[in-house]
Amino acid sequence: MEKILGKVFLMLLLMTVVFFSYSFAATLQVTKIGNLDLAGKVYTQWWYTGTNPILYGVASPNSEVTITIGQNNYKTNSDSQGNWTYSASLSAGDYDLTFSQASEKISFKLHLGQDLPQNIDSQTQQSTTPNTGYNQMVSLGMGIGILLLATYFYVSGDPRRKSVFEAKILKED
Numbered sequence: 001m002e003k004i005l006g007k008v009f010l011m012l013l014l015m016t017v018v019f020f021s022y023s024f025a026a027t028l029q030v031t032k033i034g035n036l037d038l039a040g041k042v043y044t045q046w047w048y049t050g051t052n053p054i055l056y057g058v059a060s061p062n063s064e065v066t067i068t069i070g071q072n073n074y075k076t077n078s079d080s081q082g083n084w085t086y087s088a089s090l091s092a093g094d095y096d097l098t099f100s101q102a103s104e105k106i107s108f109k110l111h112l113g114q115d116l117p118q119n120i121d122s123q124t125q126q127s128t129t130p131n132t133g134y135n136q137m138v139s140l141g142m143g144i145g146i147l148l149l150a151t152y153f154y155v156s157g158d159p160r161r162k163s164v165f166e167a168k169i170l171k172e173d
Contacts, residue, residue, distance in 0.1 A: 009149070027082065028065070028104040032056035045109045047116045055086045059101045068098040 031038055033046060034053035059065050059078040067074045067086050078084040092113025099106045 027058065027060045028099060028101045028106060029058045030055065030099055030106055031058060033110065042106065043108060045111065047111045047114055049113065049115060051091055051113050052087070052089055053112070055088055057084050057099065058082050059084055063101055066098075066100045068100070069095055 029040070031040075033048050033055060034050050036046070036048055036053075038046070055067065057065065059082050061078060061080050061082045063078050063082075065076050065078060065084050065086075067076065067088075069088065069090070074086060076084050076086045090110075090112055093111075095110045095112065097108055097110050
């Protein structure tokens with residue numbers, strides 16, 4: 001009976017992996033500000049010498065991306081490949097930008113119409129990965145589940161291990 005339940009559980013796990021597409025990595029990215037290629041880097045501040053930049057990025061395919069500039073929210077949609085653009089009408093100045101999609105968020109300060117200062121403070125660089133929401137918790141939960149499943153198969157596969165496990169862990173009288 002235990003072998004049948006194990007096989008059924010394994011089949012359900014395999015079907016889940018094959019038939020459902022989950023994204024366990026961050027999909028939201030800002031790739032360009034105007035003609036400035038961000039090259040996958042994430043900083044807390046960006047300088048762009050022009051004004052009215054077109055913002056380019058990547059998100060989950062066919063999803064809505066919210067762009068917050070200061071206190072104003074704007075929305076754009078990604079195409080079937082996940083690419084999105086937004087044409088911002090901004091004059092020279094400093095702007096707080098936040099890009100969000102579902103539980104993912106990227107924030108930075110954009111300095112428009114300004115050259116990069118000579119003495120950049122090293123603390124303006126963001127050394128951590130961007131906030132990706134609950135995906136890490138899902139991955140951690142699946143890892144723990146696989147570990148528990150492997151332990152179950154290890155213990156239940158050999159009657160001697162099972163009796164030792166029951167004697168030490170369950171302490172049946």
